[in-house]
Amino acid sequence: LIETIHSTAKLGAHGVWGSDPTQTGVKRLALSDLDKQIKDWFIQETKALGCSIKVDNVGNVFATYPGKNNSALPTGMGSHLDTQPTGGRYDGIYGVLSGLQVLRTLKENNFVPNYPITLVDWCNEEGARFPMSMMASSVWAGICSKETVYQLKDVYDNKTTVEDELKRIGYLGDIECSHSANPLKCHFEIHIEQGPILESMQRKIGVVDSAQAYTWIEVTFMGVAQHTGTTPMEFRRDALLASSKVILDINKMAKSHGGLATVGKLDLQPAVVNVIPEKVTFVIDIRHSDDVAHQEMEQEVEKILKDAALNTIGNGIPLEVSSRTLYKSPVNKFNKDLVALIESSAKEIVGEDNLHHMVSGAGHDSCCTNRLIPTAMIFVPSKDGISHNPKEYTDPKEIELGFRVLLETILKYDSL
Amino acid sequence: LIETIHSTAKLGAHGVWGSDPTQTGVKRLALSDLDKQIKDWFIQETKALGCSIKVDNVGNVFATYPGKNNSALPTGMGSHLDTQPTGGRYDGIYGVLSGLQVLRTLKENNFVPNYPITLVDWCNEEGARFPMSMMASSVWAGICSKETVYQLKDVYDNKTTVEDELKRIGYLGDIECSHSANPLKCHFEIHIEQGPILESMQRKIGVVDSAQAYTWIEVTFMGVAQHTGTTPMEFRRDALLASSKVILDINKMAKSHGGLATVGKLDLQPAVVNVIPEKVTFVIDIRHSDDVAHQEMEQEVEKILKDAALNTIGNGIPLEVSSRTLYKSPVNKFNKDLVALIESSAKEIVGEDNLHHMVSGAGHDSCCTNRLIPTAMIFVPSKDGISHNPKEYTDPKEIELGFRVLLETILKYDSL
Numbered sequence: 011l012i013e014t015i016h017s018t019a020k021l022g023a024h025g026v027w028g029s030d031p032t033q034t035g036v037k038r039l040a041l042s043d044l045d046k047q048i049k050d051w052f053i054q055e056t057k058a059l060g061c062s063i064k065v066d067n068v069g070n071v072f073a074t075y076p077g078k079n080n081s082a083l084p085t086g087m088g089s090h091l092d093t094q095p096t097g098g099r100y101d102g103i104y105g106v107l108s109g110l111q112v113l114r115t116l117k118e119n120n121f122v123p124n125y126p127i128t129l130v131d132w133c134n135e136e137g138a139r140f141p142m143s144m145m146a147s148s149v150w151a152g153i154c155s156k157e158t159v160y161q162l163k164d165v166y167d168n169k170t171t172v173e174d175e176l177k178r179i180g181y182l183g184d185i186e187c188s189h190s191a192n193p194l195k196c197h198f199e200i201h202i203e204q205g206p207i208l209e210s211m212q213r214k215i216g217v218v219d220s221a222q223a224y225t226w227i228e229v230t231f232m233g234v235a236q237h238t239g240t241t242p243m244e245f246r247r248d249a250l251l252a253s254s255k256v257i258l259d260i261n262k263m264a265k266s267h268g269g270l271a272t273v274g275k276l277d278l279q280p281a282v283v284n285v286i287p288e289k290v291t292f293v294i295d296i297r298h299s300d301d302v303a304h305q306e307m308e309q310e311v312e313k314i315l316k317d318a319a320l321n322t323i324g325n326g327i328p329l330e331v332s333s334r335t336l337y338k339s340p341v342n343k344f345n346k347d348l349v350a351l352i353e354s355s356a357k358e359i360v361g362e363d364n365l366h367h368m369v370s371g372a373g374h375d376s377c378c379t380n381r382l383i384p385t386a387m388i389f390v391p392s393k394d395g396i397s398h399n400p401k402e403y404t405d406p407k408e409i410e411l412g413f414r415v416l417l418e419t420i421l422k423y424d425s426l
Numbered sequence: 427l428i429e430t431i432h433s434t435a436k437l438g439a440h441g442v443w444g445s446d447p448t449q450t451g452v453k454r455l456a457l458s459d460l461d462k463q464i465k466d467w468f469i470q471e472t473k474a475l476g477c478s479i480k481v482d483n484v485g486n487v488f489a490t491y492p493g494k495n496n497s498a499l500p501t502g503m504g505s506h507l508d509t510q511p512t513g514g515r516y517d518g519i520y521g522v523l524s525g526l527q528v529l530r531t532l533k534e535n536n537f538v539p540n541y542p543i544t545l546v547d548w549c550n551e552e553g554a555r556f557p558m559s560m561m562a563s564s565v566w567a568g569i570c571s572k573e574t575v576y577q578l579k580d581v582y583d584n585k586t587t588v589e590d591e592l593k594r595i596g597y598l599g600d601i602e603c604s605h606s607a608n609p610l611k612c613h614f615e616i617h618i619e620q621g622p623i624l625e626s627m628q629r630k631i632g633v634v635d636s637a638q639a640y641t642w643i644e645v646t647f648m649g650v651a652q653h654t655g656t657t658p659m660e661f662r663r664d665a666l667l668a669s670s671k672v673i674l675d676i677n678k679m680a681k682s683h684g685g686l687a688t689v690g691k692l693d694l695q696p697a698v699v700n701v702i703p704e705k706v707t708f709v710i711d712i713r714h715s716d717d718v719a720h721q722e723m724e725q726e727v728e729k730i731l732k733d734a735a736l737n738t739i740g741n742g743i744p745l746e747v748s749s750r751t752l753y754k755s756p757v758n759k760f761n762k763d764l765v766a767l768i769e770s771s772a773k774e775i776v777g778e779d780n781l782h783h784m785v786s787g788a789g790h791d792s793c794c795t796n797r798l799i800p801t802a803m804i805f806v807p808s809k810d811g812i813s814h815n816p817k818e819y820t821d822p823k824e825i826e827l828g829f830r831v832l833l834e835t836i837l838k839y840d841s842l
């Protein structure tokens with residue numbers, strides 16, 4: 011498994027952080043040439059194990075390992091092989107390659123499961139290049155339409171669409187992207203935690219009960235472009251000043267609610283040293299593990315935006331502000347029976363003291379499948395809690411333990 | 427004059443703000459094709475008036491109208507024909523075209539001055555495309571070297587240099603860019619105020635005694651790229667949060683010193699919605715009309731940066747911060763005799779109650795010539811104090827009054 015993680019990381023190795031050849035991250039943006047190459051590789055590997063392959067029309071790849079009763083719905087497992095521009099070698103990749111290792115293990119042991127087992131590489135989970143995270147699992151789960159995502163544009167050239175790129179790399183498949191056309195019985199996903207909790211508690215396995223609610227709110231402030239040298243402070247309508255106030259205010263607000271709030275993306279115009287910024291656009295990411303508190307945070311964001319637009323830090327001449335919700339996901343509670351199954355496998359493998367029930371901070375493809383089919387997740391620790399960063403790291407021993415919990419859980423589910 | 431302003435604005439008309447064809451700004455970036463076209467036009471117009479032309483090796487164009495004593499140093503006047511990306515039709519342009527109107531007026535009246543009069547189009551005053559304002563007048567005045575500015579790179583492609591573009595558009599002239607190789611006796615510049623003072627005081631002419639000190643400080647904060655959904659608030663080292671604190675703090679600081687402080691340009695990395703910003707680079711522009719207060723502001727900026735790097739709004743785990751001065755100009759006091767000459771012309775034309783002695787908020791080519799030769803400036807009002815914005819506007823009557831003060835001043839100087 012570790013060998014496969016490191017050898018496939020060559021497809022997009024990026025962001026050197028140490029002297030060892032494995033000490034780089036991976037930059038493999040969704041639907042890029044590198045994404046095509048890893049999908050091709052994934053198909054070749056799973057075919058070699060005897061899997062049948064389906065590619066749906068939003069670029070998801072389903073590799074099905076046959077069981078004794080092939081007319082029954084397959085046990086599902088999966089994650090994603092695309093990365094952030096500053097991605098590591100584990101986020102998503104670990105889940106798909108652990109699934110592959112499960113299939114390899116069955117094959118090596120000539121073990122025929124009762125039911126077919128499908129391993130999925132979900133397309134564009136990161137939403138970094140085409141701005142919708144969990145894109146293709148959202149379509150599969152009926153959360154948004156194929157037509158909507160086809161039109162999403164590459165954030166770097168603001169032109170190339172998802173549909174263009176699916177066609178170009180040959181992954182606009184002939185199966186309809188939907189649970190009804192291409193169903194799974196359930197979905198298991200193993201993933202790195204991407205946060206510091208397991209490490210700081212010295213636990214080896216996270217049994218994920220739920221994933222927190224989150225909203226992405228795009229905000230635009232419009233002020234007036236004026237000369238920085240000739241415009242007295244009290245005449246200004248500075249869109250960056252207002253935005254900066256919002257960034258500090260949502261930070262305070264999130265802390266007071268026990269939630270999270272971040273601005274990761276911000277553009278300003280005209281972006282000239284001696285011109286007061288006229289237009290600033292940024293995206294607020296707010297999260298909470300409780301739906302009610304999350305909603306309160308959303309309401310507070312509205313107040314914070316209105317307050318900043320009043321420009322009291324500037325001069326009291328209001329700015330224009332507008333906002334729209336780009337993405338919203340409620341708290342996802344995973345299936346209790348599947349969570350219990352993971353817990354029992356984890357107890358056997360790492361012992362009760364080494365597991366921890368927890369909330370996923372990030373959204374995952376499992377949050378989408380969970381809308382329609384029983385779903386649950388397994389986490390392994392992330393060194394220093396770091397993710398979306400080339401330095402993302404999980405100890406090979408922890409990588410193995412997680413894999414063994416996944417294998418055990420799949421076998422148990424199959425036997426039940 | 428007004429007709430010339432509007433007809434030449436067609437070379438780069440940009441930023442529509444009203445229904446009239448004259449209601450656009452101008453985008454004519456230094457050393458672009460449009461800048462070449464306006465330089466060509468400038469040479470053609472001045473040649474037609476009988477001027478001789480010199481182009482120096484940093485792209486400045488000198489058009490000299492002959493006088494009776496052509497071996498004496500010429501009376502200089504000038505400004506710039508390049509604009510901001512969000513420029514108006516007056517900033518710099520008004521100065522060059524008023525100078526042209528002075529020469530046309532001499533010609534129409536068959537008036538031969540005692541001494542030659544040189545009108546200069548200074549190259550790249552704005553520093554918007556190649557990031558150094560008053561670039562070529564700085565070289566002429568010996569403030570920085572030709573070699574340094576040749577290497578400046580286009581901020582949009584981060585590749586093309588000043589030298590490349592001077593060659594490409596044919597304006598790397600054969601005269602050395604320096605006062606010693608190509609001297610002027612003095613320098614007069616008429617310019618729009620670019621601020622709200624004359625308008626709010628209902629004065630027609632600004633007699634500019636000095637230009638304020640300013641510094642551009644480039645700042646970089648380095649934090650850690652982490653996942654926005656999985657990283658607790660108290661584990662973060664958010665470079666944008668620290669930068670936002672700086673933006674608010676320098677605003678407060680500037681007000682308390684009676685100076686100005688602005689951030690007009692800011693870049694962040696990796697610029698992804700669900701990644702905490704790792705690296706943010708921005709430029710602080712601070713200004714004051716008093717050198718001592720300006721220096722105090724610089725010292726306060728240092729404190730503010732250190733304080734933000736301590737990350738007390740985040741979690742107390744420090745960020746890395748670095749800063750370097752991109753540009754620094756002390757207070758420029760203009761030549762008393764020339765200021766008095768402008769004052770006397772202004773008194774004759776608009777009357778004592780309609781003029782105002784003032785400090786220039788912006789830097790101008792005259793700040794550079796002032797280091798070596800007697801220099802002074804005339805301001806006219808800017809509607810709503812707006813500049814570096816397509817809406818920049820000065821009433822045609824005020825345009826005319828300013829021109830008449832310039833003409834009168836040049837004639838007086840020549841006669842003295």
Ligand SMILES: NC(=O)NCCC(=O)O
Pocket residue numbers: 101135136143144371372373374653655700
């Ligand atoms: N796992 C992950 O990074 N998902 C992206 C969606 C999110 O921002 O939570």
Ligand SMILES: NC(=O)NCCC(=O)O
Pocket residue numbers: 237239284517551552559560787788789790
């Ligand atoms: N006049 C003008 O906009 N000059 C640019 C230099 C400055 O920022 O003051």
